[in-house]
């Protein structure tokens with residue numbers, strides 16, 4: 174049975190603006206511990222007379238020691254430019270980057286004590302696994318170096334792989350070696366740019382979970398760039414959502430899901446449709462927007478359940494603001510499977526929404542027929558337009 178809805182149970186953080194939702198602002202003093210970025214901008218010169226391009230636009234954020242922060246955003250949103258600027262690989266047009274309160278901008282890349290891991294880690298093909306990992310440990314006594322190589326191979330789940338030729342590794346194993354190589358010198362900050370993007374989905378999911386475990390076990394401070402929201406949410410303590418060079422939002426995965434704050438962030442996380450008060454009223458759901466004038470009701474993935482049978486008495490009633498709402502009859506536009514469950518596309522307020530098909534014993538559902546959809550109010554959020 175779905176619990177009675179109270180507006181605050183699904184839509185917290187009233188009145189959060191885009192700017193107010195980032196956890197630090199340009200005026201916040203740099204943190205005494207860990208990475209602090211203030212008002213950082215990266216501007217690329219325009220090619221052949223074109224206007225310069227602001228790839229990172231006045232971004233401020235902190236990564237306290239031992240925390241993992243993921244930057245999430247669509248292609249071209251400026252994530253890599255920000256990461257590269259922190260690494261020292263890109264000039265900054267404005268702003269500051271500090272570690273433990275010390276300015277690192279004048280410090281050359283290789284002296285920052287930051288480690289880097291990219292999508293294609295580019296192992297040296299002529300060195301074995303141990304040789305690749307030891308590469309960053311020059312200057313360490315031989316025996317200690319060998320011990321550290323063994324240690325990080327254990328950490329990434331490849332014990333005893335030191336003698337293997339890197340050309341014989343699978344894609345997943347190769348990226349584990351790349352991670353081991355990045356971790357070996359114990360960087361004070363690890364910068365990871367789409368480290369799993371070249372892998373297939375199943376491997377990506379497994380490695381994302383492993384990566385989080387490894388980074389947390391090592392106490393690694395990390396900035397992690399990805400366009401994959403599941404990856405960001407599984408790896409990071411906090412997730413920053415970027416669009417057009419700006420940091421729209423920075424929060425814990427849980428808080429982002431319960432309160433995305435604004436329409437662009439909600440859309441990027443996969444919420445939809447986003448209903449204004451009129452559309453919500455036509456569907457009988459306007460109670461969820463009570464006291465939130467001008468804002469939108471955002472439906473999270475899985476918010477809708479569809480019942481094919483005419484008699485949907487078996488389905489749970491939805492209680493919105495003390496009223497029991499009947500289901501809504503809508504036409505089916507598409508049928509399919511997702512994550513092993515039958516899902517259907519339904520037309521809702523001019524948008525196609527996905528509903529999970531309830532196992533109500535009905536005949537197979539076809540495009541064009543009508544079904545009843547019910548909303549789980551706990552899977553909604555109220556966001557600024």
Ligand SMILES: Nc1ncnc2c1ncn2[C@@H]1O[C@H](COP(=O)(O)OP(=O)(O)OP(=O)(O)O)[C@@H](O)[C@H]1O
Pocket residue numbers: 217218226228246247248249250251252253254255400
């Ligand atoms: N060296 C460069 N010179 C000029 N423009 C660049 C350069 N690098 C990136 N850009 C532009 O800056 C913007 C931000 O790019 P960036 O690579 O930082 O985004 P991103 O979010 O990491 O995207 P992706 O996920 O595709 O890598 C894009 O419009 C891109 O075309």
